[in-house]
Amino acid sequence: MGFLNNVFNTIKGYGNEANDAFVDTQGIRIMEQEIREAEAHQRKANESLTDVMAEQKGIARKVNDLKASVQEYAEAIGKLLDAGNETLAMETAEKLAELETNLDSNQAILDSYNEQVKELKAIIKDSAKQMAALRREVSIIKSTEAAQQASAATAAQFSGSNSSLRSASASMARIKAKQQKRKDKMKSARELAKEATGGDLNDKLAAAGVIGNQSSASSILDRYKKTN
Amino acid sequence: MNNSLDKVQAALADYITEDGNRFSVTETKNDTFTMLTIIRDDIEEFAILATASDSQLLFNVALFDKSQIIAGQSPALHTMMLELNMAMPLSSFALTGANYSIFGAMSTESDASQIQEEILVLSENIMDALEVCQHFLIKA
Structure with missing residues (x-):
């Protein structure tokens, strides 16, 4: 079974039954048992x-x-x-035949040990992967x-034994109003600060054309044009 | 496990956002779990709940429950949530029991600035998520 499938089956809470355990503890126990088995x-x-590697070395x-x-x-x-x-050669050949038979059977054993080592290493690698997963x-x-x-604890905190949360749209409206109030307050504070430094009056005078705007290259040029 | 939550607490202790918002953090412990309730001072009604396992930190904000959805609108709401999941920065919609929420998950190896960013973005997403969901909710 895939990872998310397991999680889906183990986590309850999809049913919305107040008395249900959140997580199927049996499911977790099974997985923990699987981990122990994989470890064993x-x-x-x-x-x-x-053992096999020791034997393999001896046979090799x-x-x-x-x-x-x-x-x-x-x-x-x-x-x-x-x-x-020729006589001694024949005798030696008989010994050689015996040695070759012996070599063949030991080579077969060695091949089988090599195969076992490969398989065991694969098993160990697979179990490690399985345990990690x-x-x-x-x-x-x-x-x-x-x-x-945590959500359940907070839901209970907000509305007593009833698990429903407070009305989201009402909360949102309250927060928006509060955030707007805060923005307005900050704006007023900025305006007050500007008034205190005289910035506000200067702005009004500039708008009325009584005092000039801040110096710019063109206003300086205009000034020179007027004097010449 | 608690070390990770300590890290969250430390990251938020003197943290002030660019807009001047602060986060208050309260720890709750019982026999089975420990959690932090993180509240941004201008969104007090939607607490961010932080929990930790060996490998990850989870930050979850409950938005509303099933009873607040207009009759027959759940499928459309779910489709919208799935469609928007990818677009919502660093957070996703979730359903836990009867409660809809947005959450962010991060590695317990994350550093203070990453934790601050995660919580700031999640808190920014709260009002955006509610705004888009309100079309499917019973008006108060």
Whole structure:
């Protein structure tokens, strides 16, 4: 089952039943059990891996020894034949046949150990991934649960035992009025400050054309034009 | 877990927004959970509730409940919420039990300035979210 599917099934609260637990605690217990199982699985795989790798090393050594002997006997046969010693060459060939059979069977064991090591490593990697995913799921569910509990606590705080919140549109209207009042207050404060510094009167005189606006390049130029 | 909420408290302690708003923070603890109630001084009626898990901080603001929706308007409201989720900066709509909310989630590794930004944007989104939802709500 996918991650969100699990979360959906574990988190209640979609039903709006006041007495329902917010989160299906059984669901979390199951997931925590799955984490423990995955951990046990991984531990077992780790132990097996250690054993198999020890065996693998022993067999690999044996295979290498056998390969060296096979090489050695094969070279000896060549030399004996060159020297015309066919009887000893035959005897050596019999020994070589025995060694080759032995090498083949040990090589087969080594191949199977190599395969097992690969499989065990894959199992360990998969369990680690599975554990990380489950842990993430439990953590998300728990944080969602905390958020649900927090909302419920506040809802109760606002309206007693009734879980419904106060009217949103009424609250919004009140807040807007309050924010507007605050803005107006700030505007008045700014205007008062301007009056105190005489800025307001200057603005009015400038608007009436009694005093000039602030100096600008064109007003300076105009002044010069008038005097010349 | 509480360390993360301590971090939130510390981030907001002396924080004043550009518009001069402040946030007051109250901690509530009980056997099962700890939460912070964060209130922006000009939007007192919509508290931001902060909770934390090992990996994430959740900031949630309950807006209204199902009983306030005009009969038959829920599907249209849900569609609008889904359509707007992507456009709403740093926050998303959510339904918890019967309560509709907007929330923001962030890593417990977040620093003070990121926490301040998250809470400021979430608080800015409250009135915008209510404004757009009010067409579907019973008038007071």
